[in-house]
Amino acid sequence: MTTMTLPETLDAPPPQAATPLQRWSVGRWAAPIGRFLAYSLIALLLGAIGFSLVLALLIAGVSTVIVWVGLPILIGGVLLARGFAAAERALQSSILDTELPTPAPRAAPAGAGWMRRLITPLTDPQNWLDSLWVLVNFLLVLITFPLAMAWTVGAIATVGGPVATLILEQVLPPADNSGLGELFGVPEPYALPVDMALQFLIGLLFLLTLGPVVRGLAALHRGVARGMLSSRYHEQQQLLRTEQSRAAGRTAESTALRRLERDLHDGPQQRLVRASMDLARVEALAAKDPAKAQAVLRETREQLGLTLDDLRRLSRGIAPPVLVDRGLAAALTELAAISPIPTTIESPELTLPEHVEIGIYYVVSEALTNAAKHSGAAGIVVEVARIGDDAWVRIEDDGRGGAEMRTGGGLAGLVGRVASLEGRLTVTSPPAHGTRIEAVIPCAS
Template identity: 45%
Template sequence: MTTQAFLTRSPLARLVRQVGIDTQYVLIGFPIGLLTVSLFMALFFTGLGTLIIWVGIPILIATLMTARGFAMLERARIGPVFGQRLPHPYYKKAAEGGFVRQALTTLGDGQSWLDMLHGMFRFIPSTISFSLVITWWAGAIGGLTVVLWDWSIPHPEDNTDLPELLGMGDGTATRLLFYFACGVFFLGTLYPVVRASALLEAWFARGLLSGVNELREQVAEANAARTVAQQQKAAAVSAEANALRRLERDIHDGPQQRLVRLAMDLGRAEQQFSTDPEAARATVAEALTQTRETLDELRALSRGIAPPILVDRGLQAALTALAGRSLVPVELDATLAERLEPTVESTAYFVVAEALTNVAKHSHANEVQVSVKRNATGLIVSIADDGVGGASVAKGHGLAGLDDRVRAAGGVLDVSSPAGGGTRLTAALPV
């Protein structure tokens, strides 16, 4: 195993690396904390005391801007401790105006005051963390190397009889063993102590320097998620309503009309049996034809809702059958190794079916290319034709309902259809 692979894979190596990161964070943070507390205390109270003669305003602005610089440095230092980069928070800016307007806006920026507050009080966790880290490192190194330096320190107690009275034998050997045992203890507890010390200082800094911004981002993400959920709900309701209206229209225009005619034909045949049997047979034969055509239309409608082949054999087989029934030649590329969620398969099938229907009705295309591929984020469905173009997802157009269906499933629909340049419809569905 190479050195790089060892540092990447070995738990012990990662532990040692983290101890080094935490140690340097605490050791460097202590002098920075002493500098900032003395600097910001002096500047802040000087500016506060001279506000009455207006000199304090530029002093306070300079204090806040200096605190912002130290805060940026601290955010960069915190990143390795947490193993992630902290985002840059939002600072208030004037909508317009020059340097003076921008500088005065700093006085009303809450994050800038939090930066200064951190600079003034960071020495408290820094001092605690620094004391613990120095103590544990000194105890570990000193205890484990006691044999290298113990000889240089005078030990008057070695001339006494105390070790013999306590039954410990030679005083030097006992002392060395005790110091070495202390070194083992400090080394064994070095990682948790150093890690806790670094986290104490880092969490204090994170709470003041990025906590408000992180809370603001969480609220924004929650609002965005709520908005998306509301949009998906509205799209699902709209898609369901469109599907029901379409189904009602198709049944009314097709099977219902044929069933009405079938009833009339059977009634006429009943009257003809006693007077003209041959005409009655002809009427019954025509009624049988109407029955078969009605069944075919009902099967076609059922395929548009939930085709049995999709439920039984999956999306790839259903798309293959759909391409075979298309009036326009279809080049299908849909190799799926496994079954997907029923909602995803149904939506993908509906996208392809609706797109092929629109191609047959409006595009005057000679060929259609259908591609369905699975990637790391979801399912990508693409339908492209060489027709006249001009398709749109705007309300009132044929693809508006399709867009609602895709958004209801949490996906995104994109349509590129320049006039005379064909149409490419792409749906991205989450899996």
């Protein structure tokens, strides 16, 4: 027998929406301040150690490098700076929730000797940035930590100041207890209340500005760390994406050329060879059997017409004249007109770079060809738009779906073609629910 237990909260009243006062809780307000104080204290301790060690090693290494003794000392200094930079990345990640990716270290060339491998750390710009960061961050935290502590103590004075004044008023003799009220010449009966009110107002000023000040100090540390510890990582990633885009472009171009060669060989070339042979037959039959020669000429004319159609079809994948003369919308409309599946084009007049227009045209042309061959769809929708600095195109049909990315297939070629333009292409094709192809291509030249 199975017993099902109802949750205890079944009869509980529905949760009430949090009021603004509840959303503004002391814990949520104080947490960033506590985290920054903890971070800056640890950073101050690590910075003092790192500043002393790294600076000492760098100075000793530079001053003795001329006699080669300083070379390993200098290498040890930059590697130690790399270690303190790694500690900073971990510290900001765990306390300030800041991701500081690590740039890849420079590697020695393949087959390099031991001396080249030894001095490779000295040729890595990031190691010198790490060393500079150790010095800059220590000087920075010498300013930000006392500033944050002073603002925090000032904010605590909102409550602590008046309480301390009341306690001192009871403990100290009146002659030894003078406050802001007496300093401003307030008469004795009102000196104590004025003193407490001024302390409260000064503390309130610190309290109200504590959050923005701490956030600004934390943003300063994040900005310095990003600029010195992770800027080269983003440069490396951009370079990697560029290299991948170029490689994808070369692959896509090679694939397109092989495909064009195959199509020319299997289509127009074969038809032209047959037409040449038929014309030779016509020459032989012209005198003997004119009627037969006329029939062969008709067949030859048909073959040449089919050859012309093939050449026009192949030229659409390269640079169709209508795209150059009348723009992307007109070129896509022509593609829709010759598509065997009813196709709707939603493309406003857009100002796009030429290479982006050719890329979109190629994507749509290939997608329509694939849909005609494999989808069994009753309709296709093509939508083109510009979103910010990106051009976006969607081709969606209502066919059988189930499209797969196969090596050497049409979809794989599309991915390579879009990647060569530093864009991205996604294919969504659940079985029995149609296929949607989306491509995003940057418009930056």
